[in-house]
Amino acid sequence: MLRRIVLAVIAGAGLAMPAVAEDIVTDFTLNNGMQVVVVEDHRAPVVMHMVWYRAGSADEKPGVSGVAHFLEHLLFKGTDTLAPGEFSATVAANGGRDNAFTSYDMTAYHQRVAADRLELMMRMESDRMVNIRLGEEEILTERDVIIEERNQRVENNPGALFREQLNAAQYLNHRYGVPIIGWRHEMEALDLEDALEFYGTFYAPNNAILIVAGDVQPDEVKALAEQYYGVIPANPDLPERARPSEPPQTSARRMVFYDARVAQPYVTRSYLAPERNPGDQKQAAALTLLAELLGGGQTSVLSQKLQFETQQSIYATSWYRGTSLDATTFNLLTVPAPGITLQEAEDAMDGVVAAFMEEGVDEAHLGRIKMQLRASEIYERDSVESVANRYGRGLTAGLTIADIQAWPEVLQAVTPEEIMAAAEMIFDKDKSVTGWLKIAEEEVSQ
Amino acid sequence: MIRAWMALGAMIVAMCVAAPAWAEIDIKEVTSPGGIKAWLVEEPSIPFVALELRFKGGTSLDAEGKRGATNLMVGLLEEGTGDLDAQGFAKASEALAAQFGYDSHADAVSISARVLSENRDAALDLLRQSLVAPSFPQDALDRVRQQVLSGIRSDLKDPERIASTRLAELIYGDHPYGSNGEGTVESVTHLTRDDMIAAHQGALAKDRLFVGVVGDITAQELGPLLDQLLGDLPETGAPMPAPAQLEIAGGVDVVDFNTPQSVAVWAQEGMDRDDPDFFAAYVLNTILGGGGFESRLMTEVREKRGLTYGVYSYLVLRDLANVYLGSVSSANDRVAQALEVVQAEWARMAAEGATEEEVEKAKALLTGAYPLRFDGNGAIANIMVSMQMDGMPIDYIATRNDRVDAVTTEDVARVARQFLDSDGLLFVVVGQPEGL
Numbered sequence: 001m002l003r004r005i006v007l008a009v010i011a012g013a014g015l016a017m018p019a020v021a022e023d024i025v026t027d028f029t030l031n032n033g034m035q036v037v038v039v040e041d042h043r044a045p046v047v048m049h050m051v052w053y054r055a056g057s058a059d060e061k062p063g064v065s066g067v068a069h070f071l072e073h074l075l076f077k078g079t080d081t082l083a084p085g086e087f088s089a090t091v092a093a094n095g096g097r098d099n100a101f102t103s104y105d106m107t108a109y110h111q112r113v114a115a116d117r118l119e120l121m122m123r124m125e126s127d128r129m130v131n132i133r134l135g136e137e138e139i140l141t142e143r144d145v146i147i148e149e150r151n152q153r154v155e156n157n158p159g160a161l162f163r164e165q166l167n168a169a170q171y172l173n174h175r176y177g178v179p180i181i182g183w184r185h186e187m188e189a190l191d192l193e194d195a196l197e198f199y200g201t202f203y204a205p206n207n208a209i210l211i212v213a214g215d216v217q218p219d220e221v222k223a224l225a226e227q228y229y230g231v232i233p234a235n236p237d238l239p240e241r242a243r244p245s246e247p248p249q250t251s252a253r254r255m256v257f258y259d260a261r262v263a264q265p266y267v268t269r270s271y272l273a274p275e276r277n278p279g280d281q282k283q284a285a286a287l288t289l290l291a292e293l294l295g296g297g298q299t300s301v302l303s304q305k306l307q308f309e310t311q312q313s314i315y316a317t318s319w320y321r322g323t324s325l326d327a328t329t330f331n332l333l334t335v336p337a338p339g340i341t342l343q344e345a346e347d348a349m350d351g352v353v354a355a356f357m358e359e360g361v362d363e364a365h366l367g368r369i370k371m372q373l374r375a376s377e378i379y380e381r382d383s384v385e386s387v388a389n390r391y392g393r394g395l396t397a398g399l400t401i402a403d404i405q406a407w408p409e410v411l412q413a414v415t416p417e418e419i420m421a422a423a424e425m426i427f428d429k430d431k432s433v434t435g436w437l438k439i440a441e442e443e444v445s446q
Numbered sequence: 447m448i449r450a451w452m453a454l455g456a457m458i459v460a461m462c463v464a465a466p467a468w469a470e471i472d473i474k475e476v477t478s479p480g481g482i483k484a485w486l487v488e489e490p491s492i493p494f495v496a497l498e499l500r501f502k503g504g505t506s507l508d509a510e511g512k513r514g515a516t517n518l519m520v521g522l523l524e525e526g527t528g529d530l531d532a533q534g535f536a537k538a539s540e541a542l543a544a545q546f547g548y549d550s551h552a553d554a555v556s557i558s559a560r561v562l563s564e565n566r567d568a569a570l571d572l573l574r575q576s577l578v579a580p581s582f583p584q585d586a587l588d589r590v591r592q593q594v595l596s597g598i599r600s601d602l603k604d605p606e607r608i609a610s611t612r613l614a615e616l617i618y619g620d621h622p623y624g625s626n627g628e629g630t631v632e633s634v635t636h637l638t639r640d641d642m643i644a645a646h647q648g649a650l651a652k653d654r655l656f657v658g659v660v661g662d663i664t665a666q667e668l669g670p671l672l673d674q675l676l677g678d679l680p681e682t683g684a685p686m687p688a689p690a691q692l693e694i695a696g697g698v699d700v701v702d703f704n705t706p707q708s709v710a711v712w713a714q715e716g717m718d719r720d721d722p723d724f725f726a727a728y729v730l731n732t733i734l735g736g737g738g739f740e741s742r743l744m745t746e747v748r749e750k751r752g753l754t755y756g757v758y759s760y761l762v763l764r765d766l767a768n769v770y771l772g773s774v775s776s777a778n779d780r781v782a783q784a785l786e787v788v789q790a791e792w793a794r795m796a797a798e799g800a801t802e803e804e805v806e807k808a809k810a811l812l813t814g815a816y817p818l819r820f821d822g823n824g825a826i827a828n829i830m831v832s833m834q835m836d837g838m839p840i841d842y843i844a845t846r847n848d849r850v851d852a853v854t855t856e857d858v859a860r861v862a863r864q865f866l867d868s869d870g871l872l873f874v875v876v877g878q879p880e881g882l
Contacts, residue, residue, distance in 0.1 A: 043491065046818055076739075085749065088739040093807050095814005097738070112818055144752025151707035152755050152775050156605060261705060263600040298536035307589065308533065314592045337592055368540040375543030375562055381492050382822045 025387070026218040027401050030225060032234040033206030037391050037401070038221045039213035041384040047214035048385050049121040050110040051129070052392040054209075055202035057182075058104040058175035058243060058325070064194045066146065066182015069102040071195045073142050075109065076100075079131040084138060087124055094120065104176055105325045106396035112385075115215040119224055126228040129203055139192045147188065150181050158259035159437065166435045169253045170270050173244045174326060204235030209395050213388035241398070243326055246272060249431045258440035266335040267346045269434045271426050275324040276407075278400050284322035285410045286422035287330055291320035292369045293361060293419065294353070295332070299368070302334070305352045312340050312348045325398045330426050342436045353427055361416035373411055471820060473830060473840050476665045478672035484657035485830040485840065486668055489823055493563035495661035496823035497570075498831045499577075499676070501555040502654040502765065505627030507684045509648075512641050514629015518587075518594055519645040520550040525586035527575040532586050535576065544569035546576070552627055553765045554835070555649050560824065563662045570675050577650060578678040582642040591634060598628050605709040605876040606775075612701055613711050613771075613874045621690040623767060651683030652676065658830035660823040690767035696870040698785075698882055708781040708877030709773070712788070714867045716761055716768030719836060725849045726857040727761060727865055732808040733800045733858070734791065735759025735772055740807065742795070746787050747774060753784040763836075770865075782881040785873055792868035799859025813847040 026038045057068045078084040091098040096113030111121045154160040164179050171177030181187070210229060212221045249272060276284040294301045295318030306313035315335040321328050332353070336345035380386050394404040474486045505516045524539075524546060525532040539546060542565045547558040557577065561569035601607040611626055618624030628634070655676065659668055694713055717727045735743040735758050747757045759772040776784040800808075820826050833842055875882055 043489070044817065044820060046821065085739070085745075089807070092738065092740050092811045095810055095816075095818075097815060097818065114814065114817070141750070141752040145748055145755055148707070148753070148776060149755035151777055155706045156709075156775070261603050263603040264596050297540070299533060299540060304533065311589065314589075314596050335596065368537065372540060372543045378492060378494055378562060379545070379560055382494070382496070382824065385821075 024381070024384075025391070025405075028218075028222060030205065030230045032230060032232060034225070034229050034232075035209045035395065036221065036225050037209065037211045037388070037395070038216060038218045039211070039384045039387045039391070040216065040218070041213065041381075042215050045115045045215045046112065047115040047118050047212060047216055048110060048112050048388055049118060049125065050108055050211040050213075050388060050392060051125050052106055052108040052209040052211065052396050053202055054105070054207050054241065054396050055107055055198070056103050056105045056396070057178065057180040059202065059241065060175065060178075060198065064186060064190060064198075065178045066180075066187040067190055067194045067198050068107055069181055070143065070146055070187070070190050071198050072100045072102045072107050072109075073146060074134055074139070074195055075128050075132060077138050077142065078133055079127050080133055081127060081131070082124065087128065090120070090124065096121075102180055104180060105398075106392070108392055108396075118212065118216065118221075119228075122224050122228040126232060129205065129208065129229070130232055132199065134192055134195070136192060139195070143187070143190060146181070147184070150184060150187065153181065154179070155184075158257075158261045161259065162257040162435060162437045165255060165257055166268065166270065166433055169255060169435075170272065170329060170433045171246060173246050175243060176326065176328075201235075201239065204238060205229055205232045206234035207238050209392060211388045211392055213384040241325065246327060252429050252431075253433045254435070255433075256436045256438055258438050260440045262437055262439045264335060265342055265436065265438050266333060267342050267349065267434065267436055268331065268333040269346075269349070269432055270329040270331045271428070271432045273320060273328050273330040273426055275326065275328045276322045276394075276397070276399060276403070278398060278403055281322075281403060281407060281410045282414070282418065283422055283425075285407070285414050286418040287320045287426065288322055288411060289366065289369060289414050290419050290423055290426070291318045291330065293365060294318040294356065296369065299365065301356050302332070302349070302352055305355070306334060306348055310348060312337055312345060316349065316352075323393050323397045323399070325396075342438070346434065346436075357420075357423060357427070361419050363416060366416060366419075370412055373408065377408060471826065471843055473843075474665050475840060476659075476668050476672070478669045478677075480673040480677045482652065482655070482657065482672040482676055484659050484668060484672055485834060486658075486663070486665055487660045487823075487826055487830070488664060489660055490662045492823070493662050494823070495561055495563065495566060495659065495663050496827045497557075497559040497561070497573075498658040498824070498827035499557040499559075500656045500831045500835060501650050501683075502553065502656070502835060503649055503683065503686055504550050504552055504554040506552050506622035506687050506766065507645075507648050508622065508627070508629075509641075509644065509684075511633070512637065512645070513625060513633040514594065514627070515637055515641045515645040516555065516649050517550050517628050518591060518634065518637055519582075519642045519649065520548050520555055521590045521594065522582055522586055522642060523548045523576045523580050525590060526581040526583045527579050528581065530575070531583065535572070538572055539569070542569045542572065544572065546573055548576075550627060550649075552623055558824065558828075566663070567671075570671060574675045574678075577676070580646060582639050582646075584639055587637075587639055587642060591637065594628060594634055595631055598626075598631055598634065601626070601628070605703055605705055605707075608701055608703060609709045609711045609773075609874050609876040612699065612876070613713055613872070616699060616872060616874065617692055617694050617713055617769065618690050618767065619693060621766070622687055623690050623764065647680060648684030651680045653682045654686075655679070656831045656834040658827035658834070660827045660830075687766060692767060692769065694769075694870065694872050696867075696872055698873045698875060700879060700882055701874065701876045702878065703876050705877055706778060707775050708778050708875050708879045709775045710781060710785055710873055710875045710879075711771060711773045712785075712871045712873045713772075714770050714871050716763070716770045717865060718768050719763050723857070723861045723865070726853045726861040729805060729808050729812065729850065729853045730795070730800070730858050730862055730865070731759055731761050731770070732812055733804045734795055736761070737808055737811055740811070742791050743772070743774075743788060746791055747784050751783070751787065753780050753787070757784070757788070765835075778878045779880045781875060781877065781879045785875070785882070789868050789871060792866055792871065795862045796866040796868055797863075799862050800855065802855045805853070805855045805858050809850055809853065812850045816847055816850075 098111040302316040306316040757774040
């Protein structure tokens, strides 16, 4: 049964904004439990085909960190009917591009091709959902590749090493404290069995979401999806996504990270924060707006106070990532101006937050943010891929289509009082992690 | 964690097996009453307009001793104009939900704007003020200067930036391409408000302006709007620098930097877009190192040996030089082997050329992927500006794939033999590579 969904942009009181009602999103579910979302855009005969699995690094068992991402690489290595590398080669031969990505809560595979190649993409993607075939030799080579990937992204980057430590300190018990790419020593020991176990557990139609965005008709997508994905049996033993939760945090955690490769020291702080939940997104919406008020650009409170007024920072911001299956974080950051110590920078940042708690929300500022949020829905329609990604992220983070659709309205409805209540709740130093990134004095060897 | 970064540039490409996906892109040339030219695609389905403005010259126009002036000036355009200070300007653009981007690089200053239909005129008037009447307040200059200096200091400890900077120094020497457009700590520290005014006059002039517009606007509306937006800019700007004289002496240059993974880049002379062999070289590069996972370099260095996460080559077309570059990152104890494989693949291609199958596959990739680039109003505006800057005809898009398809296996073999210089490759390696 096709269900038509209307994306409505709600015009705000007092601000001129065209009421846009776009029915570009359709969703349905196959008999085996695979969810399907179609985003229509008929401006060009191109399609984005994506399969998202509700399985990410935070679904790994202890001891095999990085296996979700390792498996993502191995899915390009061949099936019963595709030779190693043939998947990407076929996409390329059809003038398309393909890739994949892994995060804490999801793994996604995608191809961008001419719309008339959709069936071929579905045939190959459904094949590797259940039919991969791997040899010991290619496993070892690909393990070297992911270790070089870790070298490039993390080991060569002191900021990334620092963030890894901060995350580990933030999450004592939940797998969000373990890097997506994996701890190096565990990556070095990953083997075929580890990869196949993750694959067998999580790669199944009832744990996947198909998103097709572009020049397609929902009916035609439905027919193809039934033909290729609908015939794969559901995994009756799919585990529930119940991960260990954090114990109450009772004291502030602090760290100083030194590295000779650091050029610009800074201070960052994270607070454990609630995420968007199905049917219950109000607090997350308030935190989203709080992060915008405090850190969203030049006119934000942190920027205005620290970069413009006192000039103690060359950059200051805050951010919050509400789309997450489990508890997320609210973050502050300040990069001190020359001559300002990290302690002074941290104190100044705390001072700004304390003053904000006294002064409250500037309603004109909030109005501008809401205006920009409404406009972002118009701008977003220029890229169906970002619409597709928004649905993929939301659905793999445990939200429903209805939650994703309601989100813009939930944001618009947030009041200054709700924002201040969210701020009261979040800014508890005892529930925070503060990190300083500092330049290590290296012995000069010249 | 994506499986591979598609490195910058090199995103070119297409398909011969079947008819390629084709977006009918109807480009109109609009000339304003005041004589400003723009390429326009009318796309009324979404109520906004994407505008891309580009001023040729960019940071290469910096005056002697003023390295970084253009970059800093561009960073200050939104930091004060007329009655508005930086905060006032930001508040005004937020209230209109207009999105303005100001950027500079070695060949151009780029302004990207997205404005809603409902307040288009007000938003473009705000943009106009930032372009024609920036006030360069001293406090903003000092504040943004600190941000630029912080970025420069960070680049000095970033192995990828160290590598690209060193390579540029070696091959371009004293030419502006030989140094970073952001400037040095020394040069940026001494830039003054007068330098900003001079850089603005030099860089943002009508004699070097190219415009692309896509969205909810008609040709009739666009003409007068171009004059309002850009008519007050000066007619002429600073003289363009001379073409760069390349000096690429083969060998390996190691920059000692204490980090576990070495970053390597390499260069040889490139090929001009107007060269009759350009498309053959383009197909050749796709096969060698530009075609993502299917390239020979990726197959040999990553897929077979696991020596890297990514290895790429790129034909770089700049206004004042053409070079052929590549990059790879590999652990300090493995990078020597990675570079050995790269050089061997360069030599093998020069000696043997590519197979018929490889050429056909590369052409399919290039021609099929070409239409995928036109994915959104902003992207199309960007492409139209680049086409104008490169002197391409307005109907180029429709003919481009034919040029790719015309390339033969023999062309690729001939160009590989003449063009690839495996012994002349200059490698720069940043890290503590073993055995180099």
